Amino acid sequence: MRHPQVNATVKANDGNYWTVTTGNVGQMSTKVTATSSGSWRWYFASTTTTSLKASDGDTLDLK
Structure with missing residues (x-):
């Protein structure tokens, strides 16, 4: 089944935004x-x- 593409604006914890399609x-x-x-x-x-x-959920550990 095909769906229309949807754009969502996401706000990160640091206050930056990006678009997810x-x-x-x-x-x-x-x-x-x-x-x-x-x-x-x-x-x-x-x-x-x-x-x-x-x-x-998932986690990320930067070293």
């Missing part, structure tokens, strides 16, 4: 440059037609 089958991905160790996850807060979704 879904693919035509609904997948999301992005590339960012890590500047410090931390954790992250995808999080969708929900709408009237779509329930809350959160991905498994």
Whole structure:
């Protein structure tokens, strides 16, 4: 099933923003440059037609 592409603006903890675009089958991905160790996850807060979704979290340890 093909879905329309959707752009989402994401705000990082450091206050910077970037745009994430879904693919035509609904997948999301992005590339960012890590500047410090931390954790992250995808999080969708929900709408009237779509329930809350959160991905498994992951961590990054810079040395």
